[in-house]
Amino acid sequence: MLLGVLALPAQAADAPAAPGQATSLKPGDAYVISDPELIANPQKITDILERDGDLDALGIKPTSGPSAQPGQQAKDASGRSYTVPSQRFPRGRKPADQEQYIDGVAECAGNDASSNDGGWIKNRYSYCQRHLIAIPAIDCGLWPPGCYNKGWFISRNTMIGQGKIGGWIGSDQWRYAEFDLDVDVWANTGDFNKSGATMKAELECEGTWAEGSGSAEDACDNGVYEGRTDSPSDWNRDGKTKFDLVSIAPKSPGAAAGEQIANGDFRPKYTFQIPGYGQFLPTDGEEGKLRFDSAWYMNSKLGSVFSDTTPALRYDVSDTSDPTAPGEAYHGVSAAASHIADARANPDSTLPPKDGKQLPGAEPTDPLHRLPGEASDAHRSRIDDNRSVVSAYCRSGEVPGGPGQGLDCDEYPFASTYEGAARFMYDGAQYERNYSVRYIDATENQEAGRRLNAWYNNDRILDKDAFVIATGD
Template sequence: MRKLLAAGAVSLGVLGSCLSAAQASDRAAFAPDVAVQAAGAAQDAVAVVPEPEDLDESSQELDDALSLPVPDAALDEEPPARASLAAEAEDYVAEEDIQAPDPVVNTSAAEVACKARVVAAEAAGDEASVTCASWEPQASVAELSAAVDAWPTPAWCDDNGANGKWYVNRFKACGIFPGSLQEVHPRTGRVTGTMQFLVRAYAYSKRDIKTWAYQVELMEVSSTGTLKGVDAAGQAKCAGKCKVAESTFPSQPMSKSKDAVGQFFMDTTIKTSPKGQKGEGQVTAAWRFSKAGNTSNELSLMTPPVRCDNALPGTSKTGCTMPYIPEMAYAKNGEYPELAQHIEYAQTTKNLPGKHGTKRYLTRLTDKTKMRQNRNKACPSSLERPVGKQCDEYPFASTWQGAEHGGGDFSRRMIDATQNEEGGKALSRFYLYNRIIEKDKFLVWIK
């Protein structure tokens, strides 16, 4: 199971870090992040262009293709740095679309619980200090920024600093969350020790297996007094259509040079048959800090939901994705210039949906009959095709926004036949590699 995820890291451009107990405190090394983007296109010559919808569900061709690395042509572009998570439709999903709770929301409850412990200890005449963990950062922005810069983390994750937010693409989720630890003597109220820390949270899935992983790495930013050299240990639990297959977060000492790491593997619990099953699971990592028998309250951090399915047309393999709306991106000076120019015209001049930077999404249609109806309305066989040209329609016939089922608004244009055919193959690859199933949203980015 762990080997499968690690092997998949090469094709995903992610770290499939599999830590043994001896390695658990070593820092994770991250592979360069690579955008998984395939150029998109319309589909006209179905008889010529094999698409996932036209292959048997047990197709070995699709199963084999699903397990291969993304073609080199799709790896040309590094994802742009994001100034804000609120920006929509580039390489990371908008904040409002990520259903992961903000850990800081629970800070007040944690502080109340901690104060109650202090009051109880004071009333009992207890001389033992009380340690409270919180998501409320006490370190300065400069301290946190310096710590983030010194920590090997994917650029797309740490470019925004330790802002306590999740950043997500189709198969990865990452965030850096600041927190603090404080030890108080109940009788005197004196603070005897503090620690400021960061949590690098990293979840990753794979397009063709039923398992996904979650890693949390706790890094000390600074510490004082009795909280120098604390230990951390924890576990994980999964809610929804998933179960924890493996949980590794043993007690580990923390220091400026040694981080505590927890690694968890989850399996989806959706049924393997019949075809078309899907379900979401959400995993929570929880841990406590301790020093000389004094243990803190529990902190927990939940990932965004992970959708697993066996509903991808053309293959029987189960795979898991993050809550990210992918984009098919290609250039007007690329392999399909006439295709790109047509879609740009359709999106801009005719105001048709699917444009980069908007929320007017395209949604995938997988029913072959309905796809044929879309295609026949936009590009009927009675329409004359000049020599060397084919009829290209937008929105794509394989979307619910197509000519027949999208309300009647569409665009068609005669374009180079080879560009149209190769564009159809690119669209199929885009669906395949991003695991876009029935009614999944996506956008089309013309560069």
């Protein structure tokens, strides 16, 4: 979870000393723990705090407050990627469950990526992050001299985010996302049980416009669910609350208005107040990232996605056509998957020949980029150029198999990408012949294209968005 914490006591010399040793912690120190083993066993944190007054024995330093040390939380880029099997889009159909949201705390907890600072992005619409937080109440005084731990609040916090397809409450300008927070209180001791002690949970978002238009406030702001303020004991009885984030586009969707992309960096914050203790400004944690758009050329014109990821669509070699399938023949993509896998594994063997050919799209560091023909005449013209270059070469007689007999000339990278066969006409001669063609089964070639287009729309792959094509067995 991304977090800011404030839990800071004033000096109180007349308070009784807490059990255990004097602590090296300072007022305001707090821990955000992302180790999956400790998240699964909070009692270990409780035992060490009770024995030592700090977590030095575990090699853990505060992540916020006066004693904070940078670099305490591991960053893991693997939490920012996901792959969708193309079988979700048979015949290019929209799946019944478009978003495939994370199904509660148990599913989030079952993926270790949820504990890294990037969180787990299951797909473009489904995000979660999970941390253990430990906030000690530190009392420093002249007698007895030193600082003492006067109680602690420990909880496992899980935040699950849902990107949305469509506008907020039916609007054609408001885009939105929703979040569920689950605070699983493990320990609530000492001064955190004082009458009047509270914890406030909220979600803040800093928004910017991709093109510099609109106001930052409108780019990403709170909606109707703004979190909750309650006593630690009440959080223990019921740890649930909701947030939503909204973004208002200046205009209704349309080609003249553009995509109206707004980006939001969001972070949950927790504010603790204890009677008799002072208060300090909260500390910011790591950020999650949202993108709101009004892409008029998509099937659903408004939406929001978790953008800190490179999406991938997977074609499987084992996904073969079955003309005997009950109801209607099943169309697979095995031939297209084999072409892509072979071409990227051995580009020097592909047609047309080219020395040193490199074919992109296998890794997030070398992705493809979508070229949507529906966006403008210029986009459509470039797609037509990609196809014309491929058609001319396929008709040259240099490609084995030839047209007809149920075969299509398949190309990779796709015509619907900026890396397509005509890239050299736009970006320079170095890209000439930087593609691969092969005659493959026409049914499977066309099925691969239908699935690709359905995925573009379902996962909101916009103009110039980076993506990967994976291949499986």
